[in-house]
Amino acid sequence: MWRRMISLLRKEFAQLSRDKAILFILIWSFTGGIYTAGHGMSGDINNLPIVIYDLCRESESRDLISRFRPPYFKVMAYLQAESEITEWLDSGKASLAVIIPPDFKRKIAAGEQAKVQTISDGTISMTATLAIGYIAQIADAYSRQILEKRGQAASLSLKNLPVIDERLRVQFNPNVLSSWFTALLELFNMFTMISLLLTAAAMVREKEYGTLEQLLLSPANPSEIFMAKIIPTVMLVLPLSSLSIFLILKGTFHIPIRGSLLLFYAVTAIYVFTISSLGIAIATVSRNLAQAMMTMFLVLMPMLYLSGAWTPPEAMSPVVRVLTLLSPMRYFIDFGFNVLFKGNGFFYIWPDIIGILIMGVLLFSFSKWWFHRSIAK
Amino acid sequence: MRAMTAQGYVSAVDAQFNQKMVSQYLSRVGGQSVAGVYPIAVEGRAWYNPSLESKNFMIPGLLVLTLIMYPPMLVVLAIVREKELGTIFNLYCSPIRRWEVVFGKAIPYIAIVFINYLMIFTLSVLLFKVRFTGSFLLLSAGALLYIASTVGLGLCISVLSRSQIAAMLLSFIVIMLPSFMFSGFMAPITSMDATGQFISRFIPASYFMGMVRGIYLKGLGFSYYKWDLASLAAYAVIVYGIFIISFKKRIA
Numbered sequence: 001m002w003r004r005m006i007s008l009l010r011k012e013f014a015q016l017s018r019d020k021a022i023l024f025i026l027i028w029s030f031t032g033g034i035y036t037a038g039h040g041m042s043g044d045i046n047n048l049p050i051v052i053y054d055l056c057r058e059s060e061s062r063d064l065i066s067r068f069r070p071p072y073f074k075v076m077a078y079l080q081a082e083s084e085i086t087e088w089l090d091s092g093k094a095s096l097a098v099i100i101p102p103d104f105k106r107k108i109a110a111g112e113q114a115k116v117q118t119i120s121d122g123t124i125s126m127t128a129t130l131a132i133g134y135i136a137q138i139a140d141a142y143s144r145q146i147l148e149k150r151g152q153a154a155s156l157s158l159k160n161l162p163v164i165d166e167r168l169r170v171q172f173n174p175n176v177l178s179s180w181f182t183a184l185l186e187l188f189n190m191f192t193m194i195s196l197l198l199t200a201a202a203m204v205r206e207k208e209y210g211t212l213e214q215l216l217l218s219p220a221n222p223s224e225i226f227m228a229k230i231i232p233t234v235m236l237v238l239p240l241s242s243l244s245i246f247l248i249l250k251g252t253f254h255i256p257i258r259g260s261l262l263l264f265y266a267v268t269a270i271y272v273f274t275i276s277s278l279g280i281a282i283a284t285v286s287r288n289l290a291q292a293m294m295t296m297f298l299v300l301m302p303m304l305y306l307s308g309a310w311t312p313p314e315a316m317s318p319v320v321r322v323l324t325l326l327s328p329m330r331y332f333i334d335f336g337f338n339v340l341f342k343g344n345g346f347f348y349i350w351p352d353i354i355g356i357l358i359m360g361v362l363l364f365s366f367s368k369w370w371f372h373r374s375i376a377k
Numbered sequence: 378m379r380a381m382t383a384q385g386y387v388s389a390v391d392a393q394f395n396q397k398m399v400s401q402y403l404s405r406v407g408g409q410s411v412a413g414v415y416p417i418a419v420e421g422r423a424w425y426n427p428s429l430e431s432k433n434f435m436i437p438g439l440l441v442l443t444l445i446m447y448p449p450m451l452v453v454l455a456i457v458r459e460k461e462l463g464t465i466f467n468l469y470c471s472p473i474r475r476w477e478v479v480f481g482k483a484i485p486y487i488a489i490v491f492i493n494y495l496m497i498f499t500l501s502v503l504l505f506k507v508r509f510t511g512s513f514l515l516l517s518a519g520a521l522l523y524i525a526s527t528v529g530l531g532l533c534i535s536v537l538s539r540s541q542i543a544a545m546l547l548s549f550i551v552i553m554l555p556s557f558m559f560s561g562f563m564a565p566i567t568s569m570d571a572t573g574q575f576i577s578r579f580i581p582a583s584y585f586m587g588m589v590r591g592i593y594l595k596g597l598g599f600s601y602y603k604w605d606l607a608s609l610a611a612y613a614v615i616v617y618g619i620f621i622i623s624f625k626k627r628i629a
Contacts, residue, residue: 021543029550037558039572046568064417074567089424090597092587095565108416116419122426123590124565125434132421143416197549201542208458289541290454297446 004220008228012202016232026236029190030244038183038253045130047074051094053085054078056104064116067138068098073131085119095121096131108146180255180341185309187244188336191237191268192275192303192329196296199233199276203283204292222371226364230276237272238265258343264336267353271332274360278328281367284374303327308334331355425594426508433508436501437593438562438586443497444524445556445582448490449531449548456482456535457544475621483528483617490524510596519588519602522609526581527552529616536623556582584608 016022050073054061068075076094079085088094099117107114118135120128203226206212215225242265249255282299286292306320307329313321324330335352338344426433459465468478498516501507530552538544559566559573560582566574577583588605591597599606 019540019543021538022540022546025543025546025550029546033550033554036572036576037554039570046570048565049567090591090595091601092591095567111416114417116417118419118421120421120423122423122429123434123437123594124561125423125426125429125431126563127565127568128423129429132419135421136419139417139419146416193549194546197545198542201545205541289458289545290451293450293454293545294447 001224004218005224005228008220008224009231012228012232015202016236026194026240027243029194030187030240031248033190034183034186034244034248035252037186038179038248045072045127045134046070048072048096048127048131049074049076049094050096050098050131051075051077051079051085051088053082053097053099055102056100058105060105060108061100064100064139064142065098067142068135072134089119089121092121095124095127096135098135111150179253183249183253184255184336184340185333187241187249188309188329188333189304190244191241191272191332193300194240195233195237195272195275196279196282196300198236199229199279200283200292200296201289202229202232203280204286204289207283208288216375222368226277226280226367229280230273233276234269234272238269241265241268255340257340259339259341260345263346264339267332267335267339267349267356270353270360271328271356274328274356274363277360277363277367281363281370284367284370303329306330325355326359328356328359331359432505433594434590436505436507437589440494440497440501441523441560441582441586441589442556442562444490444494444520444585445527445580446553447493448486448524448527449534449552450545452482452486452528452531453535453538453544453548454541455486456532457538457541460535460539461541475624478624479532479617479621483525483532486528486531487521487524490528491521494520494524507593509593511592512596512598515599515602516589516592519585519592519606519609522606522613523581523585526609526613526616529613529620530581532620533616536620552580556580559583561586581609581612584612 047070050068052065052068052075054065065075073096077084077088079088079097085097085099089097097119099119101115101117104114104116116135116139118132120131122128206215220228245257245261250257278299279296282292282295286295306324306327308324309329313324313330316324331352335349335356338349338352423429456465459468473481494517498513502509531548534548534551535544538547555576556562559569559577560580561577562582566577566583569577584605588602591601
């Protein structure tokens with residue numbers, strides 16, 4: 001059995017190494033791809049273009065305006081007429097308008113409540129929600145300053161207002177760098193996509209060329225043929241992941257890797273096996289690569305949405321939350337963040353490992369069953 | 378990401394509580410002179426999507442992404458398969474001209490994907506009930522140019538690869554992932570750093586994204602989008618140009 005396996009593996013590696021471009025693309029996706037993802041994409045607001053329509057034009061309103069500054073906001077223009085707001089927001093050159101009413105100074109002076117209005121571009125609703133939060137925080141800080149001043153004028157010691165001074169400390173990612181999150185998530189996505197694409201393509205190719213029949217005539221059985229497709233993927237992805245962890249995650253993002261790398265590699269190997277089995281399963285049901293690719297997207301997209309990467313499973317509706325249990329990515333992302341970020345050990349993540357294993361074994365058996373069925377026809 | 382969202386909520390709750398505490402404290406301690414209300418209140422309103430419903434934001438974005446996920450991959454595989462199987466030599470040997478090859482390959486895909494676009498549009502309006510306020514004709518014109526460029530982008534990738542696996546990985550890394558990350562689908566392009574903004578210039582989806590969301594929700598007309606349309610047209614001309622130049626016919 002081992003001799004058959006080794007010769008099958010030699011064949012697979014020979015086929016893979018025939019196209020040097022593949023290796024180059026793989027190296028790029030695990031280094032440059034992750035680097036650009038972590039740096040370029042940010043879930044936070046940076047330099048959001050805003051316009052200001054100041055009807056008050058007093059020192060108070062200017063004081064408030066001066067607080068809208070980079071890195072969060074970038075003031076594009078000070079408007080003269082209300083119609084200009086429409087123009088800026090319509091053209092998308094500004095994503096938010098701040099309107100300060102003419103009675104701003106008078107109301108503050110009179111101890112009434114002055115209202116600042118913001119109009120945001122609802123077409124980018126996610127950003128709009130975040131931006132309004134920031135503006136509220138800025139206005140709040142300014143309000144408190146006004147109150148303190150007022151208190152001083154009334155010779156009250158308002159230095160210790162009964163406010164909750166929130167000092168949020170975020171565990172495991174102290175500066176809440178979204179680049180850490182994105183880069184790590186991108187690495188996990190790469191594991192998924194590369195294992196899926198590579199294995200499925202290698203399998204479908206045999207069908208397209210008609211060489212699958214030759215393999216079947218050989219003494220190798222279907223399990224061995226499948227394993228010979230899966231093992232090269234595992235052997236390629238593991239060194240590539242080290243490259244990415246040491247060169248990119250540690251080297252350029254300075255992400256502290258807390259957990260045991262050995263555990264990480266071991267589970268990654270199991271995960272790649274599971275996803276590759278999914279690739280094999282897709283390949284056995286499709287006739288050519290284009291077909292397999294379309295099926296892969298059909299599977300990959302829900303898997304991504306259900307993985308809990310963008311929305312935590314706790315926030316999903318109950319039905320969808322049960323469905324997430326079907327996405328192997330969900331287990332792996334949970335495992336990956338737990339081990340690499342938090343440094344948790346085996347004790348915390350064994351359910352994830354079992355989840356990944358069960359999915360893998362199921363998919364592998366499905367491929368075998370379908371394969372037997374299609375040969376019998 | 379999650380930490381950030383949670384942090385936002387905590388801050389908001391905290392700020393509200395603080396406001397209450399401060400006003401109570403002031404009216405108790407300060408008496409009339411400083412009593413009363415919190416000096417500044419922020420009123421947030423959103424235009425175009427007043428309740429900030431995420432479907433109005435996601436579905437037009439997904440329309441753009443779907444039209445760049447499948448077409449380039451399908452075209453790339455169609456051509457590279459001919460390379461792998463050797464049938465491409467039939468094309469090399471035949472008396473047809475280079476541009477005839479290009480359009481012969483591209484037009485069926487453009488047509489299919491355009492039908493696909495019509496289906497997605499119908500679903501988005503009828504099933505998902507996304508607000509649609511703009512001109513359908515303008516959106517379709519933009520979609521046609523956009524689809525032409527995504528299909529053309531697929532043709533360009535096919536020049537670079539010899540095997541189907543390489544072609545697939547390449548279009549994945551070069552087209553799909555950047556479109557997903559840098560087209561402005563999740564976060565606006567203005568929030569990206571210089572690298573991200575630079576990359577976004579090379580993706581047709583970033584030109585189409587603003588346009589689709591604008592037409593769907595803002596209901597704006599041609600004059601707002603003439604530059605996006607022109608950019609898409611220029612993009613299409615460039616990608617087809619590259620393919621025609623690099624597709625060398627070998628004359629026996």
